[in-house]
Amino acid sequence: MILHSCSPQPTTTPRNCLPDSFVALQNFKSCCFYNFKKRPNLLKHEMHSLYCPKSLSSNFKIQAVETDAGKLDNTTTKLEYDDLIWPSPSDEIPFWKREFPSWDIETVGPVDIPKDSDPMHIVHVTAEMAPLAKVGGLGDVVTGLARACLTRGHKVDVFLPFYECINKLHIKELALTSTYNSYYDGSWIPTNVHRGVVLGIPVIFIEPSNHFFKGQSVYGGAYNELEAYLFFSRACLEWLQVSATQPDIIHVHEWQTGGLPLLYWDMYHYLSLKKPRIVLTIHNMEHYGECRAEQLSKCGLDGSIYATEEKAVDERTIGHNPERLSLLKGGIVYSNAVVTVSPTYLKETLCSGWLAGTLIRHRDKYFGILNGIDTAIWNPATDAFLPAKFDANNVEGKKICKLFVQRGLGLAPEGLPGDPDKVPLVVCITRLVAQKGLHLITNAIRYVEALGGQMVILGTAPDARVGREFEDLAQLHNRGSSIRILLTYSEELSHMLYAAADIVLVPSIYEPCGLAQMIGMRYGAVPVVRKTGGLADTVFDMDDKSQPEMANGFVFEGIDEGSLNRALDRAFSYYREKPNEWKGIVKKVMQMDNSWNNTARKYIYIYSSGKLGKSSIEYAPRKSPDVAKENCGMRDACSSDDTKPYPTNHSCQI
Ligand code: ADP
Numbered sequence: 001m002i003l004h005s006c007s008p009q010p011t012t013t014p015r016n017c018l019p020d021s022f023v024a025l026q027n028f029k030s031c032c033f034y035n036f037k038k039r040p041n042l043l044k045h046e047m048h049s050l051y052c053p054k055s056l057s058s059n060f061k062i063q064a065v066e067t068d069a070g071k072l073d074n075t076t077t078k079l080e081y082d083d084l085i086w087p088s089p090s091d092e093i094p095f096w097k098r099e100f101p102s103w104d105i106e107t108v109g110p111v112d113i114p115k116d117s118d119p120m121h122i123v124h125v126t127a128e129m130a131p132l133a134k135v136g137g138l139g140d141v142v143t144g145l146a147r148a149c150l151t152r153g154h155k156v157d158v159f160l161p162f163y164e165c166i167n168k169l170h171i172k173e174l175a176l177t178s179t180y181n182s183y184y185d186g187s188w189i190p191t192n193v194h195r196g197v198v199l200g201i202p203v204i205f206i207e208p209s210n211h212f213f214k215g216q217s218v219y220g221g222a223y224n225e226l227e228a229y230l231f232f233s234r235a236c237l238e239w240l241q242v243s244a245t246q247p248d249i250i251h252v253h254e255w256q257t258g259g260l261p262l263l264y265w266d267m268y269h270y271l272s273l274k275k276p277r278i279v280l281t282i283h284n285m286e287h288y289g290e291c292r293a294e295q296l297s298k299c300g301l302d303g304s305i306y307a308t309e310e311k312a313v314d315e316r317t318i319g320h321n322p323e324r325l326s327l328l329k330g331g332i333v334y335s336n337a338v339v340t341v342s343p344t345y346l347k348e349t350l351c352s353g354w355l356a357g358t359l360i361r362h363r364d365k366y367f368g369i370l371n372g373i374d375t376a377i378w379n380p381a382t383d384a385f386l387p388a389k390f391d392a393n394n395v396e397g398k399k400i401c402k403l404f405v406q407r408g409l410g411l412a413p414e415g416l417p418g419d420p421d422k423v424p425l426v427v428c429i430t431r432l433v434a435q436k437g438l439h440l441i442t443n444a445i446r447y448v449e450a451l452g453g454q455m456v457i458l459g460t461a462p463d464a465r466v467g468r469e470f471e472d473l474a475q476l477h478n479r480g481s482s483i484r485i486l487l488t489y490s491e492e493l494s495h496m497l498y499a500a501a502d503i504v505l506v507p508s509i510y511e512p513c514g515l516a517q518m519i520g521m522r523y524g525a526v527p528v529v530r531k532t533g534g535l536a537d538t539v540f541d542m543d544d545k546s547q548p549e550m551a552n553g554f555v556f557e558g559i560d561e562g563s564l565n566r567a568l569d570r571a572f573s574y575y576r577e578k579p580n581e582w583k584g585i586v587k588k589v590m591q592m593d594n595s596w597n598n599t600a601r602k603y604i605y606i607y608s609s610g611k612l613g614k615s616s617i618e619y620a621p622r623k624s625p626d627v628a629k630e631n632c633g634m635r636d637a638c639s640s641d642d643t644k645p646y647p648t649n650h651s652c653q654i
Pocket of ligand 1: 458489494513514516517
């Protein structure tokens, strides 16, 4: 859509003109595992090259002395996978950085999902979106939920900052469609709007002409992140306004977009945006979007008026100089509905943490909906990153994946002649942060080795001290043949590891939902998890005789090493001593439905429910319309009659 909204605007307001020009798009197709004449059925897939270039970089170097890692003695396997290019730790290009076959993921959506009777226009405003700009589960959730809603017949757009690190060549139909201005700190910033399609989802990329969102990673650029996301929040509303778009729902995520509900209700709703209602999803209560009043003022609101308990003050800072605001709290107060990502995390957040009081006050608009996983993106039967495909009814390919990873990483392969021991492979794919149970992860390295198992950790540590600790561990363990600690981010390798794993370990201290255990299960890896948050909602202990039909993994409660060790003991003993039962669990976890198809309808219910009509206005006294109009550069042109719609093609400023 190319808008030409250079219709009369006051001279005080910069022109929001929308020129069009196009950026060429190149397709990328390649292959890595096979000679393709032997594998005619590989699907086309374009995911591989969608990642940030940064995400492909690695500081990983396998230090292992190459073991005798992979004499293929299984004749069937040898015949079947004759053409497989087996990796080795001494490969110049690590196996997860090879080029992969194309696979058009858009066409792999579920076909049997009925369309909803009342289609809505849903707009996500987010800091992350998988796989383009993914750091953790937030990116997966936005993509998975958006695709599920599209499948159900809704119109969905995702607003994402146009991070410099995004691999732009691989966004379909990428085009610069317009330029407009959005307010920041007393100036109007010329801002580009690019449109493109990612995994079938229309995406609107916001690119300010200042230094925001520049850098080689999604987070941690050389700009003030809080102010950049406040700018982004307003820029999305500004764009909806200048393009006269009135979605039904604006769905914001995390603290980064927690300022948007304030901007919406106290500014844009008094201008031309009348229809949208706001839903906030809290993916993790760890970050509150701590913010000084003057920082909030930089996006055009009067920050000082939010410094009250019922609005956005961070209660922990009351009496301090200066007191702080919390964008997350403001988002909770000002949104029409607030969702967190599992029923158990909902209960936990109502019981502890300084935001519990706010959540209790807003309890009747606060919901817990378990995340899903996108079963087209995470599908071992079609996954282009896997050297062999498999499903619940035929797990032969999983053995190949395990052997492939073992050989590639120089781990001693299981099942060599004369090696009667069974060697379960444990994987842990995670951000290396305190929440994830760092002491339990490091303990698991030692304990799995002691038990004669193998373990691969794939993780990144945002904290340099933690990074150094794990680098030391890698130095120590990566030379042997049973442990690999890979301190890098690689989507491709994560797919291969889930496929190779017998056990997926998630020992989090707290875990709002957790996707790793769900993805692991989809790939036939049995979860060993700590009983917290969404882990408690998705994994049920094999030895809990009260609900055997639910049993699908191994659960421990304590945060001490002993509790984890006992769970690992039990998992290893099932694996080694009850192979048939183990096969049964593998089949069962692969057949479980943790897909978005299952849970997206709960979001749809909230989007469309009467509950959403209960606006936060009832909870949060708002600024008067007069104040909002003062914040609008067109206040002279704006009607003083609050019932009369304001002109659409103008911008607000202080
Ligand atoms: P969180 O959102 O707290 O990071 P989740 O379990 O909800 O945890 O989601 C984590 C997601 O990020 C999963 O898709 C996981 O596979 C992925 N992930 C985490 N670390 C890495 C990594 N180093 N490389 C590739 N993927 C990773």
